[in-house]
Amino acid sequence: MLRTALRNVLAHKARLIMTVLAVGLGVAFISGSLVFADSTTAAYRASMAKNYAGVAVTVDPKSPPGAPANGRTNVLDDALVAELAAVPGVSAARPTADGSATLAAKNGSPMRADNTMGKLAAAYVPGADGKDSRFPLTSGRAPRTDGEIALDRGTASAGKYALGDIVTLATDGPVLRMRLVGIVSTKDTRVTSGGTLAVFDKATAQKLFAAPGRYTGIDLSAEPGTDQFELARRVSALLPADRAEATTATAKAGRQSVFIDTKTSSYSRLPMVFAVVSLFIGSFLIINTFTMLITRRSREIALLRAIGATRRQVVGSVLAEAALVGLVASALGFVLGLGVATALPSVLGTADDLLPRGPLVIGPAPVLASLAVGVGVTVLAAWLPSRRAAGIAPVEAMRAAEQAPSAALSRIRGAVGAAVLVLGAGLLFSLSDAKDASDENLRTALFGCGILVTGLILLAPLLAGPVIRLLGRLTARSGVAGDLAKDNALRDPRRTAATAVALMISTALVSGLAVIDHSSSRALDSQAAAGLSADYVIGTRNTTTAIDAAAVQRVAAVPGVATASAVADSTISAGAFAREVSGVDPKTVGDVMKLRFTSGSAKDIGPGRIAVSSSFARENRVSTGGQIKASIGPGRGDRAQPYTVVGIYQDNPTAHDVLAHRGDVQQHSFLRDSLQRVLVATDHGAASPALEKRLRAAVDGSPLLTVQDRAQLVREQAGVAGDLAGMVFGLLAVGVIIAALGMVNTLAMSVSERTREIGVLRAIGMDRTGIRRMIRVESLVVAAYGTLLGLAVGLFGAWKVSGLANGAIPQYAFSLPWGTLALVVVLSLAAGAAAAALPARRAAALSPLRAVADA
Structure with missing residues (x-):
């Protein structure tokens, strides 16, 4: 049976390649997002390790009761640096005068102005050799006066600055202009990942970020064998408790670790959304593919049963075939996932918030997840068709290659589907009086939408008949080819529904999110200028x-x-x-x-x-x-x-x-x-x-400042919805690709099943153009059916959750994005037309006599 499964995989490799691609896409997004999250976290942690490399204890100022909140007055001065350098166990004491400075490029545009973490400024504090090891000079010299500045190579290049140019910057108020006298390098990934670095002479940095003669911190290195905690205790004994504090580098790194974990936890969410959607849609493609394969192999399965194969062996053979396909898909998806992980920093990062770059970190989790998802989803999706195959009686399979579902089973399916659909709609209607987007209401909305889609999936085979007959009035204009296309789509409503479901799900997601995005954007546009009678707003970031x-x-x-x-x-x-x-x-x-x-x-x-x-x-x-x-x-x-x-x-x-x-x-x-x-x-x-x-x-x-009129404020606020809009079209792309793969699969197998029929049509006078038109119209009918169902559930879901959005944004009003919805319909139908290209060409190439003889 294992050899049989392997032969079946090889025999149907041209068809199963579509299934491999569908599963591989889902695996790619999941493994890619996991590798990306691990790599980004490692890059941040590497940044922390470099920042505290060689540092055992840090001394920071504290604001005493009643002092200004910015804590500019402190006791960290040269005298304290000298006193701490003499503490037993301290090998070196390096004072720092660090802060944040917003730079303008040479053309006047702000550089990374919206990101406070990536605008570093520091004092050039030379050691005994006259150099600051943190900022090695690559050209020019170190700044010496309050009118001079040094930049790192990346900042100078991004700002188009050269030595001798005047650099415009600001820290917390007045604009400063300084001459660029030096270019430095740095290993701090906050800078190398796209941030900026400005280096001043010590006196200027003290004036800007602390106070004349004062520092923002003191880093202490320990002699070999000295315990950090013991050293921190000794240092603390010399500090005024209400004005300064000593912290071990380990404790500092631990605090930053919590922040980094919080920051990086969201990086994999968006890729995971695409992964779940692609796997959910792809599972229907897998089920449909294996169902059609098993239907075509019913005589083969019956022969196996007749010569002694048990039901368990038949199920095991089909599942082994699915596992082999899943294994190949996992390997392909993992390789694609590495590409996704490489591309995500550029996709998720912005000009003002570039993500840190570093080598890809491939741990066991992405590998195991790829195998679990790829093999697991494929095997689970093939389980139902395998059970159906095992239930085929040898005599029945020899007599007929295709068995229609019983009327009783169809009635049960219809009743269950209708009940589920009503339950989902009821949950959404219960939100009609919702006043806010509370967690409970959001859970109800998501649960209701999920149940609604499930109900529609169950009813899809029953709805296929009346909807496709209605669409047949349009296809009738294509003549005999249109009528045949309609009849072919109605021949097996389950297959048609299974093929259309992939497109239905993606269309429902996209249309619902597009409506919410459009309505939210209009509300945010209104909100941006709401309550403002001024004509301009000048503000800090x-x-x-x-x-x-x-x-x-x-x-x-x-x-x-x-x-x-x-x-x-x-x-x-x-x-x-x-x-x-x-x-x-x-x-x-x-x-x-x-x-x-x-x-x-x-x-x-x-x-x-x-x-x-x-x-x-x-x-x-x-x-x-x-x-x-x-x-x-x-x-x-x-x-x-x-x-x-x-x-x-x-x-x-x-x-x-x-x-x-x-x-x-x-x-x-x-x-x-x-x-x-x-x-x-x-x-x-x-x-x-x-x-x-x-x-x-x-x-x-x-x-530091923005100068915006009302129209500019509205445009800026509209950008808040940009991530959702990007996700909408990303989901559309994923859904369309997988749905197209499903339609190619279905049509290709349909052509194989109808070889004799196509030969007869050619023999009685239908030309190749007519054959191609028939296959294309059939694909368009299936695509239109899935699109109509998707639009119906998507628009209904978006309409019923309007109350939640209105609670979050008072100006929210349900509004249809006609342009986007039209684009969704066009792309869905285009996917149907494109999916028919290869099967239509294959069908038209069949020789009439050979088709009748070989079928």
């Missing part, structure tokens, strides 16, 4: 940087500016979660924000008095006139203060969750007394290129 106070005054003085209202952004904690707070001037906030108060007024905002959004008020059970204890700024949960609520306004993305007095927010911001936004209202209420140019000049072209 995060709350850890600030707008130069002098720049705010220059903006207010720009001709054409009617109001320039500065806003300080931070966080406020009033419970388990931190929310966003905007520090505003109550006198001008009404000129730049559209605030709809349900009670109270923005004019009552002042020191100790805040206004809150409706959702914040509901979450914290507070009303106008009440008091709430809250803390503004990072790490201030233990210093909550009472605030009086003077108003409640409708949720507003421009105002954020809380409006507070600007002085209150600035006092506790990450950067004390800093500003993060300037909302600009113009004299005539209109934006213009000339005014935008003047505003950019007023902020000195700072790479």
Whole structure:
């Protein structure tokens, strides 16, 4: 029986290659995502190891009670460096003055401005040999004064800088311009993966990131045999407990490890979505392929049964054949997966957030997963056809090559399918009154959609008849070829349904996600400008940087500016979660924000008095006139203060969750007394290129800041849905490829089964063009059937989950993306037409006499 299984694989290799490709695609995405996740994590961990190589203990400053949040004042100075260098067990003490600097390229565009992790800045601290081993010079010299800077090779190349050029940069406010005097190299993967590195002389770095004569940290190396923890204890004894702390490099690496695990945990999610979809759709292709193969081999199986083969041996033979196919698919998929893992950093990374590069890490998990998925899915998919094959009686198989399902079985299938369909629809209808996208509602929606699709899969063979007869009115225009194509599709509704199901699933996923994406994009477009009456927004990219106070005054003085209202952004904690707070001037906030108060007024905002959004008020059970204890700024949960609520306004993305007095927010911001936004209202209420140019000049072209009008804000917000849109079309591509493979398989086997019929048609006068047209129309009918079912379930599912999306985005409204849906239909039908090309050519090439004789 094993030899028989092997012969069957070799005999049908041209057909089973489609199954191998389908399974291989799913294996490729799974193994590729696992290799990618392992490789990326290893690259991050390698970065940490390099950062702490040769370091045993680090000394960091602490902010004493009542000190500014940014902790610029500390006790780490040269005297402490010398004292720590003399501690028994310390072999060397290296001070650091590190921070973050946003660079502009030579053409003025910001470099990696949105990523705070990849904008490194450091002091050049030479050792006894006059060189800083962390930043070896490759050309030029090290910076010596406050007007000089060195860049790493990658940064200089990306920014198009050469020695002698003026580099524009900013740290937390004013724009700086320095002459490039040196090019350095570095092994820090935060830089080599696409980040930037700016190196200053020690005095300049201290001024920018610590304080004159102070450092941001001290790295201590240990003598051989010295225990890190014992060394940390000795160092701690010399430090003021409230001003500095010593931490072992092992503990520091452990803290970063938690962060890295959190960051990299999401990298494999998107590839896994494609993997699950491709495997789910591919399983129907596998089932259909083995079902058709077994149907064609029913006489062979009957002969085996007649000469003594047991049912168990027949099942074992089919499963062994499936295992061989799965093994080949696993090997192919794993090789393709390495390509996926290599390409994913470029696909998932952006210009502002490049993923670290490093060698591929191939552990046992991807290999085992490839085998488990490839072999396991194929064997499971072939199990049902194998059981059906084992149930074939020798006499029945000798008498007929194809047995129609019994009427009773069809009725049972219809009843079960209808019950499952109603259950899925009922779960989705239960979400009609949903007000938010809670985890429970999301689970109900996903479960309901899954059950709905399952019900439609069960009903697909029963729905094939009426739907294809309806489509037959269109195919009738193709004459006799169209009528024959319709009849061929109706000949075996189970086969037609199984072939169409792959396209149905992908179409349902794509159409549903496309509707949600389109509706969400429109809502986000509306939300981006909602609550904003200003014509321009000048802002930093995060709350850890600030707008130069002098720049705010220059903006207010720009001709054409009617109001320039500065806003300080931070966080406020009033419970388990931190929310966003905007520090505003109550006198001008009404000129730049559209605030709809349900009670109270923005004019009552002042020191100790805040206004809150409706959702914040509901979450914290507070009303106008009440008091709430809250803390503004990072790490201030233990210093909550009472605030009086003077108003409640409708949720507003421009105002954020809380409006507070600007002085209150600035006092506790990450950067004390800093500003993060300037909302600009113009004299005539209109934006213009000339005014935008003047505003950019007023902020000195700072790479820290964005200058956007309302239209630009909308376009930027629309980009938030870009990942979903990419996933939509990626799923469409996966589904179309696998569905096309299924249709090629089905049509090829159908042509083989109908060899005599095709020969008779040729003999009575149908030419080769007519044969090709018949096969193509049949493929288009199957594709149209799957597309119609997919559109129906996809649009229905998207419609019923609108309530969840509306809870997350108040402006959400169900809207159909006609262009995208039309593209889905066209691509699905194109896949059907393309799938028919090879079988149609093969059918048309059959010789009439030979076809009749050989069939």
